[in-house]
Amino acid sequence: MKAVHVFLGPSLAWEDARAVLPAATYLPPARAGDVYRAVKAGAKVVAIIDGYFEQVPAVWHKEILYALSAGVHVLGASSMGALRAAELHPFGMVGVGRIFEAYRDGVYEDDDEVAVIHTAQESGFAVLSEAMANIRDGLFEAMRHGFIGRATHDTVLGQMKRRHYAERTWSLIPEIARSTGLPRAEWEALVKFVENEKPNQKRRDALQLLTEIAQAGTRHEVPFQPPFEFESTVFWQQLVSGVRTGPGASASLPIDAIRSHVGVVEDDADAIFEGALTMYLVVKEAHRLGIRTDPEQVERVTERFRTAQGLLTPETTRDWLNRNKLGEKEFSALMDVLALVESVARHHSAGLDAFLPAELQRRDRFQTVATAVAEKRDALAEFGNTFPSAEDVGTTTDDLLDWYERRFRKLGTSFDDHIRARRFYDGGQFVCELLLEYVREGAQETSAVQVRA
Structure with missing residues (x-):
């Protein structure tokens, strides 16, 4: 079970999770690169329950496909896991639970159905808001048991959905009742029902996922057979490059540390961030459009880059690579990106030209x-x-x-x-x-x- 890696945070306490699946490796909510790291660490089963949405880049579809292509069983439920499973179940990711089914069937469409705010890991990922999926579950059960009617159900549901996910809590019921004129008997009964039952579909789905892994026994020891061939695109290479911590185990260069340093120290931080954004969006757009570079184009771009940087001898090239902590493979990936910038600019030349006046005005050069x-x-x-x-x-x-x-x-x-x-x-x-x-x-x-x- 040490080969089972579970990304879990506010949906279920780790203590409760270990009671069901004691020998798994439990990790905080997944972010971009975490699934890739889990595969590299030897995971044979990856269970995604929770994942970050806004604070940091979310776990990528591509890294889940990478895990599946490597024979890893990937399952999802409850929160970010339910979202990704609904999107990737045709490729072999297994979804578990009612929330996954709602996303898969198009009943849920918005990310905010499962989004919550919570404290850090040190505080046990304490939940500070209520997931919309849990609110839907609680309102439905209250109506099914006869505590509220359809009108009260629909009113509270609509008012909660209009709120930002960080503001949603059951404590809003009295305020909603006063502003919309709900029957006192119904909303008071709803408050008591919620206090007693503590409806939590996310928790139930998380437990169901862990139970299914525990009951699978040796079934997950057989590598997953992917129904697709994984393609290592430039976009993927950039993700992997960002996940790496440096040229060696002792030279850790986390991306967030680089970003923080640039923001505080570098005078041209705005230009650096804009350039990074341009490369990110260009590669993403190239991936969407299916634009690819050809070897001749990359060679032209590389030669131009070497000339501009003065990399005219093997010695100057080696020194430059060492200064920038790049190997030949990473340098080639960078050249691929620069070639994509050229290709995407040409593809969108008319649209890009339309924004030239605005950019010149921004630089006071119009x-x-x-x-x-x-x-x-x-x-x-x-x-x-x-x-x-x-x-x-x-x-x-x-x-x-x-x-x-x-x-x-x-x-x-x-x-x-x-x-x-x-x-x-x-x-x-x-x-x-x-x-x-x-x-x-x-x-x-x-x-x-x-x-x-």
């Missing part, structure tokens, strides 16, 4: 860009209805490119790769814009000479 665009338009008007060629302005395309490298930046090893990095997907379009800038700056120089004269 006026400069707007002025330059207007000057290009005015300079172009002098050539009539025909867009000028390089020869029309007394230069050549090669000379334009030389001017670009002197005036702005080096093209690097590949013209095509360079213009992709600058969000151009056609060389002719890039040269046209370059020509416009050349004409604009020439017009500015002519104007300055006339002013001095």
Whole structure:
């Protein structure tokens, strides 16, 4: 049973859980990466009862699929476990209990049906609010036993559902009764029923799950046979990279510690957080759209990155990897993400372009860009209805490119790769814009000479 890992918090006290399944390893509510860690620690059965919702990233579907693909039996009930089981039962995750069935059948749709606030593990995960699923259960049972009628049931249910999950408690019944005019006899009977019965469907489902594991005996010793093939996507690689604690067991670098340090110390924390958000959302969007990188694209992005970072020799590359605590595998995953950023930007180019004015305004650079665009338009008007060629302005395309490298930046090893990095997907379009800038700056120089004269 030490191969059974149970993620449990406010739904059921660990002491009560051990009375049913004494030899299991009990862990706090699951968060992103915890199921992956359990598999790496040798778990053969993973039971998810409770999990975090808002405070930290929730347990990922992908890591549950990873566990199933590794032959681990994964079961869920009561809270986060019921949610994930309802979503993943077609892939082999086993759901247990009435709350799981309600999610599976579409009776429950919102996460807040099982969400509660509670104290930390040191205080025993004491529950400070009531789960909506428990409120539904209590109201139904009170009505079934004749303590309240349908109208009182529906009124209290509706009022509770309108509240934020952190505010829901049975102690609201008198307040709801006064504001809605419920019959005194009914709401007082409801209060007594709740005090006596303490309806708790989440607890019952958690106990049912643990009982089923205990009764399974040796059945769970046979590895689970997944009905799917697990795909190790870039998104998954990033999760695994985030779960790792560092390049060695002695070099622990928890993600929350990194985040806290950046927030306090780094001057450009906003830019770092925004960049991390961009990469996260890009990878997630690529996963949703089915966008994948190809080796040639990754190679181009890698070469561009190495040039920008000055990683031109094996020695400089090795030093950079060591400074950033990256192995070759992790570096390749980073390059995959950067290639996805390029691909997703191209896929959403029209939508992204629509937000360029807002971003320039946020950076207080819109006026400069707007002025330059207007000057290009005015300079172009002098050539009539025909867009000028390089020869029309007394230069050549090669000379334009030389001017670009002197005036702005080096093209690097590949013209095509360079213009992709600058969000151009056609060389002719890039040269046209370059020509416009050349004409604009020439017009500015002519104007300055006339002013001095």
